[in-house]
Amino acid sequence: MSSSSAARRDAELENGGLDACEALSEPLSRVMVLLGRRWAGVVLSTLLHGPAYFNELKRRIPAISDRVLNDRLIEFAELGLVTRTIVDQGRVRVQYALTDHGAALRPAITELTRWAEEHLSPDE
Template sequence: MESSAVPTPLFAAVRDTDASPCETLSEPLSQVMTLLGKRWTGVVWGTLMQGPVYFSDLKRSIPGINDRILNERLVELVALGLATRTVIDDRPIRVRYALTERGSAIRPALDELARWAVEHLR
């Protein structure tokens, strides 16, 4: 089955101030690399790929992350529409996070990146 979507190029040609050609990452790729490059973002995102999880369980599953950083990363993922935040009105109140369809859509790319890393970085 062919996709009708136009592929986004990895690199976009640009010209610097001296008008010499150079290559730069395309804007969408640059954005995702910046997001994944933030400390803990990839780990949090990857952990959420395993399914919905409560904040406290998520914190326990990521050794070394503190509450403030975990909360910042989750707030960012929610703000970008990549994850949802659901408050469970219980005693004590619990907060559950889950990836949206958009947030889960990166999985094939991350799987390929992981395969590449195993093959080339070991």
């Protein structure tokens, strides 16, 4: 959260505009919406292993459709989580990599994975 949005949130809390629960859940709500999008967490987790071309991502995530993968990659690029680098090796290809901003999700994704391993059965 930027310092200006944090200051706005604090001012709204002090002036009675938001209750503490609403203010605390707003950032969590935003990240859960982001990670809750279809295949979002899987795509980000896959990119945590390093840069990849579109077809490499498709091979690593075989059940994802081309359209959904493309949509997630565009969305992540617009959010500054992923870079798109055009590579010309006789034919033009696009390589995707996490930015520092995207890579900062590593601890959260690692903890969510650990929690799932400990608390969810494989069929859930």
